[in-house]
Amino acid sequence: MERGRGDDIVVVGGGVIGLTTAVVLAERGRRVRLWTREPVEQTTSAVAGALWWPYRVEPVALARAWALRSLDVYEDLAVRPEESGVRMAEGVLGETGLDAVDTWAAARLPGLRAATAREYGGTGLWARLPLIDMSTHLAYLRARLVAAGGVVETRAVTALAEAGAPVVVNCTGLGARKLVPDASVRPVRGQLVVVENPGIRTWMVSTDPVSGEMAYFFPHPGRLVLGGTAEEDAWSPEPDPAVADAIVRRCAALRPEIAGARVLGHLVGLRPAREAVRLEREALPDGRLLVHNYGHGGGGATVAWGCAREAADLASR
Structure with missing residues (x-):
């Protein structure tokens, strides 16, 4: 000792x-x-x-x-x-309404508003949040x-x-x-695809209401990070090519220009989940x-x- x-x-x-x-x-x-x-x-x-x-x-x-x-x-x-x-960046939280944040965060997040139909195809919340x-x-x-x-x-x-x-x-x-x-303590596996940014300045998080699959993209200096997955009790640290392709497809459905972005790399992380x-x-x-x-x-x-x-x-x- x-x-x-x-x-x-x-x-x-x-x-x-x-x-x-x-x-x-x-x-x-x-x-x-x-x-x-x-x-x-x-x-x-x-x-x-x-x-x-x-x-x-x-x-x-x-x-x-x-x-x-x-x-x-x-x-x-x-x-x-x-x-x-750390920078403050604007974007859309999909499948989220103002009522979801009214009781805990609205007073601390000025500028919160419902996303317009042009900004998001469903119910969404436009917010300015820290992106790290x-x-x-x-x-x-x-x-x-x-x-x-x-x-x-x-x-x-x-x-x-x-x-x-x-x-x-x-x-x-x-x-x-x-x-x-x-x-x-259990792993929740997350896989990401890093691509060249085709000019996207805002972030977006979307969840399919039927399948529960996520799609999100975060613009960082010199790159755009695409996600994602949440596989419970999955331990593999190796990127799955089929999963990567599906991530790109889901993100491109939100922003078509992502489809042609050059892939820079693949990442896997195991989130430490607990009740x-x-x-x-x-x-x-x-x-x-x-x-x-x-x-x-x-x-x-x-x-x-x-x-x-x-x-x-x-x-x-």
């Missing part, structure tokens, strides 16, 4: 949840080491779209509160999009952590007990299935403190700052 220095905190997990939690702790003056199994650019978070909107994250009421706290941060970061990777380029944002978070005095270490962890610091924060996502162990986010503290038999912050499903980036601040509070009591 590796004992830490006095006030050390070890955060295990280098995705957006772990990085954000480590940043909050370090900027509160704590001495933080972040352990990540792979470089942050290779974590599941790096595959995310990533549009700010609660998706497959429970419980709904808490997820919305965490999301709104995160929205405050992302709006500030969007002032420096080249540095932070994760390749830039993860590097930004890592740099911000280091600037606050934190240390990032690339190391595989086979047991949480390896982190011998007085406080350990478990942000291991799907890895918590074995490390805790917590068999209720509810586990965000709680646990006293260990040796007197140390373990804080859990995992199980965010498809909403990791959306709720990251709200959950990070709550986890930091739990780690400080």
Whole structure:
């Protein structure tokens, strides 16, 4: 067991949840080491779209509160999009009406309105939301952590007990299935296709009301990200060519110019789904403190700052 220095905190997990939690702790003056199994650019978070909107994250009421706290941060970061990777972008949430957000988000999202028939072929909501380029944002978070005095270490962890610091924060996502162990954490496989952007500036999310299949596209600098899938209990990290072709077809049905876009690459990520986010503290038999912050499903980036601040509070009591 590796004992830490006095006030050390070890955060295990280098995705957006772990990085954000480590940043909050370090900027509160704590001495933080972040352990990540792979470089942050290779974590599941790096595959995310990533549009700010609660998706497959429970419980709904808490997820919305965490999301709104995160929205405050992302709006500030969007002032420096080249540095932070965050910008405010307009688009359509398909199969969503104003009544779906009236009770929790309407007051915080000025400009919300029903999409016109020209903008969307069904019921849709026109919104201006944070759109996060994760390749830039993860590097930004890592740099911000280091600037606050934190240390990032690339190391595989086979047991949480390896982190011998007085406080350990478990942000291991799907890895918590074995490390805790917590068999209720399950993968929801998402596949994406990255193409050259044919000039699309707005994003769109659409769900077929009959089949439940999703189609979405997010314009990021230098590329357009197409999705997507949500295959429960699917573990394969390899892109499926047939699935990729279907994603392009569904997106091209929304914007025909996508059909001819040159494919730049394929991505697969396994969302860490759970019946509810586990965000709680646990006293260990040796007197140390373990804080859990995992199980965010498809909403990791959306709720990251709200959950990070709550986890930091739990780690400080």
